[in-house]
Amino acid sequence: MEHYKRIVIKIGSSSLTNNRGLLDHSRMMALADAMAELFRRGWQPVLVSSGAVAAGLGQLGWSRSNLTMPERQAAASVGQGLLMEKYNELFQARGIQVGQVLLTKEDLADRRRYLNARNTLNVLLNRHVLPIVNENDTVAFAEIRFGDNDTLSALVAGLVEAELLVILTDIDGFYSGDPRKDPTARLIPVVRQVDESIVQAAGGSGSPVGTGGMRTKLAAARIAARSGVRTVVAGGKDPAIILSLAAGERLGTCFEPSPHCLRSRKQWIAFGSVARGTLTIDQGAVKALTEDNKSLLAVGVTGVRGNFPAGSVVAVEDDRGGELARGISNLSSDDLRLVIKNPGRGLEVINRDWLVCERSFSTCQS
Numbered sequence: 001m002e003h004y005k006r007i008v009i010k011i012g013s014s015s016l017t018n019n020r021g022l023l024d025h026s027r028m029m030a031l032a033d034a035m036a037e038l039f040r041r042g043w044q045p046v047l048v049s050s051g052a053v054a055a056g057l058g059q060l061g062w063s064r065s066n067l068t069m070p071e072r073q074a075a076a077s078v079g080q081g082l083l084m085e086k087y088n089e090l091f092q093a094r095g096i097q098v099g100q101v102l103l104t105k106e107d108l109a110d111r112r113r114y115l116n117a118r119n120t121l122n123v124l125l126n127r128h129v130l131p132i133v134n135e136n137d138t139v140a141f142a143e144i145r146f147g148d149n150d151t152l153s154a155l156v157a158g159l160v161e162a163e164l165l166v167i168l169t170d171i172d173g174f175y176s177g178d179p180r181k182d183p184t185a186r187l188i189p190v191v192r193q194v195d196e197s198i199v200q201a202a203g204g205s206g207s208p209v210g211t212g213g214m215r216t217k218l219a220a221a222r223i224a225a226r227s228g229v230r231t232v233v234a235g236g237k238d239p240a241i242i243l244s245l246a247a248g249e250r251l252g253t254c255f256e257p258s259p260h261c262l263r264s265r266k267q268w269i270a271f272g273s274v275a276r277g278t279l280t281i282d283q284g285a286v287k288a289l290t291e292d293n294k295s296l297l298a299v300g301v302t303g304v305r306g307n308f309p310a311g312s313v314v315a316v317e318d319d320r321g322g323e324l325a326r327g328i329s330n331l332s333s334d335d336l337r338l339v340i341k342n343p344g345r346g347l348e349v350i351n352r353d354w355l356v357c358e359r360s361f362s363t364c365q366s
């Protein structure tokens with residue numbers, strides 16, 4: 001079988017709409033040209049496209065100030081149609097079929113639906129259809145909402161085992177501070193690890209249509225890195241930049257993949273799943289998990305919060321309250337409460353193959 005390399009391109013609302021809030025036809029045409037060329041060069045691309053809310057508001061002539069969530073969702077239902085109509089027209093003219101994939105956080109939090117989404121994306125990619133992904137804004141609310149497509153694009157990149165995630169935005173990369181506020185800020189060409197000093201430099205959105213700004217791009221880069229995917233944040237003014245990036249040119253800011261990347265199942269536990277309860281563990285268990293790479297035994301569990309059946313994803317906290325791991329519990333909350341009163345020493349609560357130790361779930365999962 002021929003080997004195709006996969007690339008996920010995420011484009012933000014700020015790069016897709018003009019100053020009147022309408023879809024920028026020439027920008028979208030340039031994007032379609034560049035993506036068609038990617039196909040010719042043997043890539044299997046996925047497009048994660050924002051712009052539904054912005055395009056809907058522009059079309060309807062609604063003001064963006066003081067919008068309620070149902071009004072945003074209503075605008076997205078208009079804008080998503082406009083986006084797909086435009087993409088269909090542009091890609092069909094270049095001999096490429098497109099498929100719309102709308103996801104909510106809940107779709108990826110459910111393991112079966114996550115695997116279904118993966119299967120669907122694989123069929124589209126293997127048959128050279130371009131998947132165009134967005135959050136299902138019309139139905140997503142509160143806890144089932146990603147809220148930003150940067151995070152969604154990183155999850156999709158892990159899901160399809162992409163080599164590269166390109167996040168196109170209205171600035172040419174990640175700077176040492178928000179350049180709109182700090183004139184001394186400088187472009188950082190390479191980030192090996194998204195640590196606290198890096199997170200400190202990131203600000204929110206700089207445009208009226210963007211969501212999340214650089215903060216959500218860093219969260220995305222961190223998820224992608226742990227999934228073994230390199231991320232580049234770059235300017236989307238000229239979408240042909242994706243061809244240079246795919247060819248390995250160093251432009252924008254490159255976030256290197258982690259040397260300790262997670263296998264697919266653990267990626268889902270760490271970044272896709274939603275914890276249904278919380279276990280508190282003692283310091284001996286903290287050491288066993290974080291230093292000795294062991295499974296979690298009942299003897300180290302000191303408390304259980306929430307009600308969940310066996311097989312649920314649970315958060316694991318130390319007795320100071322910080323989440324340090326997440327995994328799939330072999331026992332229901334009721335059974336766990338019984339067991340910890342009189343712990344059988346060897347009883348395994350979470351097998352290490354179903355456990356991820358990570359202190360940064362909260363920055364990755366809004």
Ligand SMILES: Nc1ncnc2c1ncn2[C@@H]1O[C@H](COP(=O)(O)OP(=O)(O)O)[C@@H](O)[C@H]1O
Pocket residue numbers: 011012013014015050168169170171173174175176177178179180201202203204205206207209210211212213214215
């Ligand atoms: N450290 C930083 N480096 C670069 N841009 C930053 C930084 N902090 C905040 N930003 C802001 O992030 C914006 C891009 O994010 P956003 O507005 O959400 O765009 P998009 O619609 O492409 O997702 C930039 O225009 C910039 O104002």
Ligand SMILES: N[C@@H](CCC(=O)OP(=O)(O)O)C(=O)O
Pocket residue numbers: 011012013014049050051052053054076134135137147148149150209210211212213
């Ligand atoms: N799903 C929303 C976009 C959310 C989002 O992350 O926007 P952006 O910061 O412009 O990438 C929409 O299509 O309007």
